[in-house]
Amino acid sequence: MSYEVLARKYRPQTFAGLTGQEHVSRTLQNAIDTGRVAHAFLFSGARGVGKTSTARILAKALNCEQGVSLEPCNVCPQCKEITDGSSTDVFEIDGASNTGVDDVRELRDNSRYLPSHSRYKIYIIDEVHMLSTNAFNALLKTLEEPPPHVKFIFATTEPHKLPITILSRCQRFDFKRVPLIKIVGRLREIADQEGIVISDAALALVARKGDGSMRDSITCFDQVLAFCGNTVADEDVATLVGVVDRRLLAELSSAVFAGNTQGALEGVRRVDAFGYNVRQFTQELIIHFRNLLIIRSVPKPGEILDLAEAELEELRQQAGEQSAADIQRRLTLLVKAEGEMAHASFPRLLLEMALLKMANLQPVLPIQQLLDRIKHLETGIAQTTPELWSAPATAQQSTPRNIAPPRQEAAAASVAPAPVAPAGGVGGGWERFVTFCLEQKPALGALLEHGSPLAYAPDRIEIGFPEGSYYLTSLQDVDNKKAVDALAALYMHQPTVVKVVSITAAGDGASPCSLAEKKKHDEEQRRDSIQREVNEHPVVQEALRVLGGEIVEIKEL
Structure with a gap:
């Protein structure tokens, strides 16, 4: 008996079996339930996300012998024929192979006849964007006013290539990429039914290789089973699918955060020894640091990152106490290195230089903390006199004078008293x-x-x-x-x-005292220090004596 690949064996046969396309299933079922089934549908989306499977399920629901229903029975002759692809009233046409106007004319002429033993005659055209312009023009009239017994279902990965005249005559459904966690869940169901022993981490590697395509993920899983048998090891999956081992990324990022240059360069050596493409590994490392940055930047990273919960928890532990600013600086170095690798003769050297810079980066202090330190210095140490003070006079001259004292080299004579130290616990x-x-x-x-x-x-x-x-x-x-x-x-x-x-x-x-009280106290001390320093400055005192004025306002310039 010939082997049936998993992608065909576990192809969804009902709307409930579609994974990741619940918005499409619900809309089509509501249309059937209310009797608002259109005469032409356009299913668009990436490869392997369920467009053709949905078309078959819709055809079965419309032609099922049990009657038009929200779910096909899959046991009547009509449903079985559509599932097997042998129905005489449901035609699956490859748009890439039937691109000519003659093919479409034949389809148009045959559509006039009633179905042989079904409720509807249904035409499913896959990769419809491959039809020629003349073929689309030949289809227009039939598509706009089809016979009541005819339904058209078009599927394409490139809807932008379809003429607007075709798009305007169809109900369009956009299929999404299947989230990673849903692909892992579906692969787990298949593994349990097949009696396969495999970890969730290995399934996540397989699902990530599928890049949002359920069919590609199941096909990759089939290949893994052919290599490993019924017991699958994580190392074998990583080797077979050709993805970077997540542990290597974790060890490399830990070495960078710890400032361990030896460990960082050792990680690059292992990458080279494993035979990974250096630029591809750098891209994987960029994605890894991007995930860490999002985890440290938003309260709910799971809504943004397409990762399993176990992977999220692992990344949270790796991020540790690193600030988002520090991770972003390291990520910037990686992105720059990856861009330079496109034209470099020594990509490994670029990666090593980037990792050394990342490991030796000093942590960035928050701007507020720097400002607080400056305020402490201004209040606790004698300050150099500001270059320009504004001292409007009320003497005989009515015009205010700007007095610019010379820059002082030495400290001012009057040293402001240090601010009162807050009680234990506010600092540190x-x-x-x-x-x-x-x-x-x-x-x-x-x-x-x-x-x-x-x-x-x-x-x-x-x-x-x-x-x-x-x-x-x-x-x-x-x-x-x-x-x-x-x-x-x-x-x-x-x-x-x-x-x-x-x-x-x-x-x-x-x-x-609270931090707010401490900041307020420091600000008052700083202003008192400036007021004292201006009042006691010899140039200001001489100006007030000569002009007979008084200081009304002090502005820092």
């Missing part, structure tokens, strides 16, 4: 945690800036807010509290108890 870990929250959820981080860190440890954080304040009420909201708990667990990499309390209920001791 608490400030970094709030910065992390601002990156992940800005609105939530803005609320935490007004909280006082009463206790801060990896397993417990206690935050105090003034009694009756807006910030206390907002953070005690159930949804916001859950979000803070989730951020704390993600930041600490362990379960963390977060407690939000009222300041008056926290205890008798003085509460640490």
Whole structure:
């Protein structure tokens, strides 16, 4: 007995069996249910996503002996003939082989006759865009006013090549690429029915090779079974389908994040030893870092990335505490290297140079943290006098004078007192945690800036807010509290108890100041320092004496 390939054996025979095209199935079933079945359909989409299978299912639903139904019975002679491709009233025509006007004229002439023993005479034309212009013109009149017993179903991968006169006469259905997780689920069903022992990771490799095509994925799976038998190892699948081992990508990214240049170059050596194309591997590495960047940038990466849940969790662990900015800088280096490989004689050298730069990159500090450091320097250390101060005078001259004192080399005589150091916990870990929250959820981080860190440890954080304040009420909201708990667990990499309390209920001791209070205090100290420095500057004092004026406003230029 001849072997039947899996792609034919497990071809969907009902609308419910179509994977990833639920929008098409539902629309067609509603049309059948309400009696609004059009006379011409156009199914467009990538290869292997179910266009021809859907056409056959629709033909069976319309011609089933049990009556026009939402699902074909698949047991009556009509359904069996259509499934086998032997029906005398359902014609499957290859548009690539029947491109001439004579072929279409023959089709048009035959369509006038009633079906032999079915309800409808149905013409399924695959790759219809291959028809010639004259063939399309010969089809136009029949397509616009077909006999009541005729239905046309066109399938194409390139709908833009069809004349607008054809498109306007058809109901168009766009088939989507099948998501990876749905392909893996379908492959798991086939594996269970065939008694195949294979891991979900190996199925994901097979599904990724299909690139959104269910048929290509099942065909690749058939090839894997021919090589491995009923027990499939992950290593054999990676070797056979020719994709880069995900573990190698993970090890290489870990080496880069850890600054391990030895490990990064060792990874390139392994790539070369395995015989991978260096540029193709670089593209896989770009996709890997792109996935890491999305995971660190959005709260729900699963809605954007076409990955299984296990792969998402693995990528979350690889990303660790890396910031989105650091990952993006490394991704930029990879993209640049990949672009240069197109015209390079030594692609391996370009990859090695890019990885060395990525491993030696210093982490980027958040801009707010840099500004805070500048403010500390301005308030805690004697400042060089600004180059230009505006001091309008109220003396005899009514026109304000701009006094530009000379640039001073030495420090000013009056040193501003250092700002009061906040209570323990505001600096260091608490400030970094709030910065992390601002990156992940800005609105939530803005609320935490007004909280006082009463206790801060990896397993417990206690935050105090003034009694009756807006910030206390907002953070005690159930949804916001859950979000803070989730951020704390993600930041600490362990379960963390977060407690939000009222300041008056926290205890008798003085509460640490919040980050918002600290920033306000630093700003006031800085302005006082500038005011003092301007008032005591000898050039300003001399100008006020000569002009008999007073300082009304000080502006930083």
